[in-house]
Amino acid sequence: MNAPLLDVRGIGKRFGGVHAVRDLSFRLEQGEILALLGPNGAGKTTAFNMIAGFFRPDGGEILFRGRDIARLRPWDICKAGIARTFQLSKPFADLTVVENLMVGGFARSSDTAAIRERAEEIADFLGMGRQADTEVQHLTAFDRRKLELGRALSTRPVLLLMDEVVAGATPAEGQEMVALVRRIRDRGITILIVEHVMKVVMALSERVIVMESGRLIADGAPKDVVSRPEVLKAYFGEQYAAARA
Amino acid sequence: MDPLILSFALVNGLLIGGVYGGVALGLSLIFGVMRVVNFAHGSLLMLALYAAFWLQALAGIDPYASVVVTVPLLFAVGFLIQSVVIAPLIRRESALVVEPLSALLLTAGVYLVIDNLALMAFGPDVRSASSGLALAPLMLGPIPVNMQRLIAFLAAILAAVSLSLWLRSTRMGRAIRATAQNRDAAALSGIDVPLVYAVTFGIGAALLGLFGSLLATFIPITPQVGLSFGIRSFIVVVLGGIGSIPGSIVGGLVIGVFEALASQFVPATSAAILSLGLFVLILLVRPSGLMGRA
Amino acid sequence: MTAHPNRLHESAARLPAGRPRRAAAGGVSPAGLLALALIGLAALALPLVADSYLLHSCIVVLFFAYMATAWNFVCGYVGQLSIGHAMFAGVGGYATVLLFTGLGLSPWLGLPVGGLLAAALSVVVGYPTFRLRGPYFALTTIAFAEMIRIWVENTESVLGIPVNGAAGLTVPLAGESLAALQFNGKAPYYYLIVALLAGALAATWALERSKLGFYLKAIRGDRDAAESLGISPARYQLVALAISAFMTGIGGGFYAQFFRYVNAERLIGVDLSIDMALMSIIGGQGTVFGPLLGAVLLAPLAEITRGTLGGSFLGLHLVVYGIILMLAVLYLPKGLIAPLRAVLARLARRGGAR
Numbered sequence: 042m043n044a045p046l047l048d049v050r051g052i053g054k055r056f057g058g059v060h061a062v063r064d065l066s067f068r069l070e071q072g073e074i075l076a077l078l079g080p081n082g083a084g085k086t087t088a089f090n091m092i093a094g095f096f097r098p099d100g101g102e103i104l105f106r107g108r109d110i111a112r113l114r115p116w117d118i119c120k121a122g123i124a125r126t127f128q129l130s131k132p133f134a135d136l137t138v139v140e141n142l143m144v145g146g147f148a149r150s151s152d153t154a155a156i157r158e159r160a161e162e163i164a165d166f167l168g169m170g171r172q173a174d175t176e177v178q179h180l181t182a183f184d185r186r187k188l189e190l191g192r193a194l195s196t197r198p199v200l201l202l203m204d205e206v207v208a209g210a211t212p213a214e215g216q217e218m219v220a221l222v223r224r225i226r227d228r229g230i231t232i233l234i235v236e237h238v239m240k241v242v243m244a245l246s247e248r249v250i251v252m253e254s255g256r257l258i259a260d261g262a263p264k265d266v267v268s269r270p271e272v273l274k275a276y277f278g279e280q281y282a283a284a285r286a
Numbered sequence: 287m288d289p290l291i292l293s294f295a296l297v298n299g300l301l302i303g304g305v306y307g308g309v310a311l312g313l314s315l316i317f318g319v320m321r322v323v324n325f326a327h328g329s330l331l332m333l334a335l336y337a338a339f340w341l342q343a344l345a346g347i348d349p350y351a352s353v354v355v356t357v358p359l360l361f362a363v364g365f366l367i368q369s370v371v372i373a374p375l376i377r378r379e380s381a382l383v384v385e386p387l388s389a390l391l392l393t394a395g396v397y398l399v400i401d402n403l404a405l406m407a408f409g410p411d412v413r414s415a416s417s418g419l420a421l422a423p424l425m426l427g428p429i430p431v432n433m434q435r436l437i438a439f440l441a442a443i444l445a446a447v448s449l450s451l452w453l454r455s456t457r458m459g460r461a462i463r464a465t466a467q468n469r470d471a472a473a474l475s476g477i478d479v480p481l482v483y484a485v486t487f488g489i490g491a492a493l494l495g496l497f498g499s500l501l502a503t504f505i506p507i508t509p510q511v512g513l514s515f516g517i518r519s520f521i522v523v524v525l526g527g528i529g530s531i532p533g534s535i536v537g538g539l540v541i542g543v544f545e546a547l548a549s550q551f552v553p554a555t556s557a558a559i560l561s562l563g564l565f566v567l568i569l570l571v572r573p574s575g576l577m578g579r580a
Numbered sequence: 581m582t583a584h585p586n587r588l589h590e591s592a593a594r595l596p597a598g599r600p601r602r603a604a605a606g607g608v609s610p611a612g613l614l615a616l617a618l619i620g621l622a623a624l625a626l627p628l629v630a631d632s633y634l635l636h637s638c639i640v641v642l643f644f645a646y647m648a649t650a651w652n653f654v655c656g657y658v659g660q661l662s663i664g665h666a667m668f669a670g671v672g673g674y675a676t677v678l679l680f681t682g683l684g685l686s687p688w689l690g691l692p693v694g695g696l697l698a699a700a701l702s703v704v705v706g707y708p709t710f711r712l713r714g715p716y717f718a719l720t721t722i723a724f725a726e727m728i729r730i731w732v733e734n735t736e737s738v739l740g741i742p743v744n745g746a747a748g749l750t751v752p753l754a755g756e757s758l759a760a761l762q763f764n765g766k767a768p769y770y771y772l773i774v775a776l777l778a779g780a781l782a783a784t785w786a787l788e789r790s791k792l793g794f795y796l797k798a799i800r801g802d803r804d805a806a807e808s809l810g811i812s813p814a815r816y817q818l819v820a821l822a823i824s825a826f827m828t829g830i831g832g833g834f835y836a837q838f839f840r841y842v843n844a845e846r847l848i849g850v851d852l853s854i855d856m857a858l859m860s861i862i863g864g865q866g867t868v869f870g871p872l873l874g875a876v877l878l879a880p881l882a883e884i885t886r887g888t889l890g891g892s893f894l895g896l897h898l899v900v901y902g903i904i905l906m907l908a909v910l911y912l913p914k915g916l917i918a919p920l921r922a923v924l925a926r927l928a929r930r931g932g933a934r
Contacts, residue, residue: 093808110627119810127808144798148810196809200581301623323715353798374910385715387661391909394854398902402895410894509895513850517726520719555734562723562730570708 044107046071046231047092047171047200052101052111053255054087061087063255064101069200074222074232076263079252080275085235086128086204088252092233093125094118105200120148124198128205130189138164140227141177141188145195161192162221167221183214190221194230201225203234207241219244239267251275294429295546301435303542307535308442308525309497310519311449312364312490318529319466319486322372322389326396329518330491333400334360335507336408336496339415342502349502350437356495364491367396368484372554376483397512404509415502438500444537445493453531462486466529522563588927611928623774627767636767637883638837642773643831646878647852647861648871650827651779654820655857656865657793659800660713663853664721665828667705667728668698670848672829673731673836677749678741680760687761698829699822706821710814725853737873748843751836763839769885776834777872780827784868787820794813796820800866828856858901861906873917878904 048071054062063086068075071073079085090096092103094115103111110121124145139160164173167187172180177188186208193201206222207215215238217221222245226232236242242249242263249266252257253275259266266272294550309542313327338357341347347355375388421433465472465482465533473479526537539559548557627635645668655662672694679685679693709720733746742749749803754760762860763769795816803813836842846852855878863874882897912918 095804095807113805114812115804116810116812119808125808127805131802131805133798135806136797136801140794140797144794144811145809151791153789153791165859192805194811246928370908378792378910387659387718388909388913390661390715390718392906395902395906398854398898398905402898402902405895406899423750517719517722524716553734555730559727559730562727566708566720566723566727569712569716 044104045069046106047089047233048102048104049092050102050104052088052091052098052103054084054096054099055090057187061110062091062098062252064251065102065255065257067250067257069231069233071249072226072229074226074234075247076246076249077233077235077252078211078237078242078249078272080237082189082254083252083275084255085252087234087255089125089202089204089235092118093123095161116148119145119198122197122199123202124193124196124200125202126189126193126204127139128208130182130185132177132180132185132188135176136173137176138169138180138188139173141147141148142191142195145192148196160195163194166194166224167191168217182209186210186218190218190225194225198230199205200231200233203232203236206234206236206245208240290428291548292547295550296543297426297429297431298435299543299546300539301432301439301542303539304439304442304535305349305435305497305501305538306518306522306542307495307538308445309515310436310522310526310534310538311442311446311531312493313511313516313519314523314526314529314531314534315449315493316487316490317523319462320372320376320389320483322393323385323386323520324487324490325390325393325516326367326400327490327519328512328514329397329400329404330360330363331494331501331515332404332507332512333363333508334495335502335505335511336413336498337495337509338499340363340503342415348417348418349499350417352502353496353499354498357492358495360495360498363487365367365484365488368487369480369490370441371396372487373480373483377482397516401509401512402493406510410509411506414505415507417503432504434500434504438504440499441496442535442538443498446531449489449493450531458482458485482493513549518561521561521568524565525568595840599628614730620778627691627770632766635770637769638881638882639766639773641875642770642777643835643838644855644859644870645875646773646777646834647778647828647831647856648875649777649784649855650824650831650865652860652865652867652871653780653784653787653827654796654817654824656798656867656870657787657796657862658817658820659694659866660710661718661857662721663718663857664705664723664725665824665856666848666850666852667725668702668825668828669832669835669852670728670732670842670844671701672832673842673847674743674749674831674832676833676836677751677842681749681752682741686759687833687837688759691761691830694833695826695829699826699834700827702821706818707814710817710821722850722853725848725850727743729848729850731843732848746844748841750838753840762840764835769834772836773838776830781825781872783823783867788868792820794814797866846876855901858905862904862915864917867915867917870915870917873920877916 045068049065049067051064051066052062053060053064063083065088077085077088087096091098094110094113094117098111101111102109105121109120110118110123113121133136135142139157142160142163143156146159150156161170161173164170167190169184169187169191172184179186180188190203199212203222207218210218220240222232222234234242234245246263249259249261250257251262251266251272253271258271259269260274307562309331312330313324316322316324334356337359338349338352341352341355342349371392372389375392394474397500417434423430423432424436425431453463461472461477461482462485464475465477469479472482522534522537524537525540526533526535540566544564545557545561548560626638630638642716647665651662651665654660672691675697676687679690680687685693688692705721705724709717712720720869732743735743736745737743749764754762756762756764787796795806795811798809798811799813799817806813832842832847835847858872859874859878861874862878863872864870878901881900887896906914
């Protein structure tokens with residue numbers, strides 16, 4: 042078996058007295074969609090931000106294509122081939138859609154014309170071609186989320202980290218988003234999503250890992266994982282798990 | 287270095303430092319409650335100084351007695367600045383946090399208008415007021431203590447204590463603290479936020495009315511006197527912690543003592559450079575989270 | 581890392597209707613080019629018709645336009661407020677004069693050397709300062725500039741170099757001399773400042789279309805998002821600041837040559853810093869022509885009140901600046917250029933329909 046694309050080895054993070062993530066290890070294979078699940082406060086977002094370079098782990102290694110990236114800054118992580126989205130979308134409000142999609146392109150090239158062309162392609166891919174020259178502050182919340190995804194793609198990532206795919210979306214929008222993520226994976230991009238909407242996890246991911254109180258408590262296929270007692274306990278409490286058992 | 291001179295410098299530094307703290311109280315209060323850096327803070331002090339001066343020059347009112355005029359006058363000025371100049375910005379950005387830079391620019395506009403109107407009206411001449419109370423220096427052992435400064439120092443402590451008590455125990459005080467914590471939640475629970483802001487700004491300015499009258503007895507009055515006090519107040523507030531009333535006094539004492547002692551070892555101008563350097567250093571070594579709350 | 585597999589357009593579902601692609605991406609319309617050429621020609625012809633007083637006033641206005649454009653190069657695009665830019669002008673002005681008096685170096689070299697020194701200072705100041713945001717950044721830039729001003733005002737000489745304290749330095753007269761950048765008439769200074777301004781505007785125009793420009797706008801928009809897209813904010817802000825300080829330093833050198841005099845209060849003081857920032861903000865920061873517009877509207881005010889109303893209205897123009905600033909922040913946060921653009925766009929559309 043080849044080395045995994047991403048190999049997280051024993052990372053941890055403390056904030057003051059709170060141990061947000063302890064000794065977390067998991068692997069992500071090329072071409073996979075892996076979902077990271079867990080109740081609120083389980084440490085998902087902290088782990089996510091450590092991989093993306095926004096937090097520096099207290100210990101452990103994060104091997105990406107065999108290279109330790111655990112202490113790199115966000116912009117170097119981006120250049121290494123990892124892109125991210127934010128839970129609350131953070132568009133550049135006074136730029137147009139295409140301009141938003143151009144910024145990331147400069148990480149790979151200096152040819153402004155080629156970058157603009159690619160940004161227009163991404164806008165089409167998102168189904169936002171008509172809004173290409175609209176200032177982002179005039180977009181709907183869902184279009185901003187799609188743009189956030191497109192902006193991450195503009196850096197030509199190998200691995201895409203997504204913090205909550207469908208937050209705040211209607212069911213129809215959620216479906217559109219799920220389809221979009223699938224198409225991104227079909228282009229050969231590996232994806233790690235942090236998500237708590239079960240339906241999305243079931244529809245998208247081949248494999249799920251679950252965190253609780255900073256630790257990994259389960260790893261496996263979505264259907265198997267969600268029926269395990271320790272996962273049910275983490276999500277619904279002791280009594281629910283006992284009743285099901 | 288002569289220990290007597292040094293202790294004299296120390297006492298003077300403490301006295302003037304307390305005054306710096308008192309002058310900075312309003313800036314800290316306004317920033318803490320509204321997240322507005324009032325660039326015109328020093329200009330309001332300058333207005334109060336001139337008010338005290340003209341009350342004496344034209345009506346013969348002693349600077350210490352003029353407090354009864356300058357305090358309400360400056361309250362009115364502050365109330366007006368908030369409700370006429372800054373309130374529209376807060377209304378426009380009601381959905382968002384007030385952008386601190388826009389507020390800074392607005393109050394920079396107020397600074398330009400007030401300082402230059404004063405320059406046009408009063409001319410660049412240096413003026414001074416003096417109290418009819420003949421106050422001999424108090425002797426603290428061998429060290430003479432300037433009474434005008436001591437009075438201003440005690441007033442600063444008193445003002446800080448009263449402001450704390452008032453914020454804690456009155457209805458309006460509690461409304462101000464609630465609004466500082468969370469403007470939207472305060473509005474939802476029936477607090478008249480625009481009024482609270484105007485009163486906050488008014489009180490911040492009224493404190494300067496008090497110190498204008500007290501300082502008029504011992505500092506030279508010019509139209510440009512405000513900016514240096516304004517900048518020093520920023521230093522004090524950053525040092526003592528934004529929105530903290532005891533912090534403001536403590537920060538003032540530190541700056542006052544620092545300047546007084548530094549000027550014993552280096553020329554006064556170098557001491558001014560050093561205190562600006564201290565300001566930069568404090569801003570830089572404290573994590574960027576100073577504004578992180580926004 | 582070669583040949584990423586993700587060429588999106590292969591899978592992209594093209595919209596059937598398509599969308600109007602930009603005719604010339606970021607280009608200037610022929611009418612715009614014509615207008616620019618006409619304005620340029622008129623500007624070049626001005627010294628032929630203007631009297632000395634008018635020409636002097638125009639030079640002062642263009643000087644402020646140049647300085648505001650230099651300020652805008654970093655502050656307007658990155659969304660930070662510097663109220664200390666005069667320190668760069670001071671370095672440029674003092675360096676130009678001192679290199680001439682001390683080493684006999686021609687101001688033609690003194691200007692760029694002064695610019696480089698200003699850029700070096702900007703890196704020292706900017707490296708720690710750019711971590712701060714909003715009012716903290718603004719107040720720190722004031723503090724740095726004031727430290728330098730107070731130091732210069734109270735220093736007679738340093739390491740044998742005469743700084744001359746508050747009195748300032750005069751440029752020794754060399755008569756009409758191209759090498760010493762001194763002229764009896766105003767026209768040469770006029771052409772020099774026109775050239776400098778054109779250069780600064782061209783640099784800003786190029787910035788808008790460059791990687792650096794996109795990066796600065798991204799940092800202004802959202803710092804975290806910018807970092808996630810491969811941008812090191814510290815690095816690109818410093819690069820832009822250094823370029824801005826270089827231009828500002830050259831402006832300080834021009835000031836020294838034109839007035840044949842520099843002093844700390846006028847060249848390093850907070851007033852010049854505020855002027856640069858105000859003209860940009862009121863005109864429209866983060867645009868190519870906004871600072872120019874701001875300077876053309878505001879700088880004559882100072883000239884008129886100073887020139888015709890005399891000393892009794894010493895601060896009048898600053899009162900007016902303050903009022904305009906407040907109105908602009910409240911009602912035209914994008915600057916006066918925003919409504920002007922809308923009008924021009926409407927005119928262009930009407931013209932195109934014919």
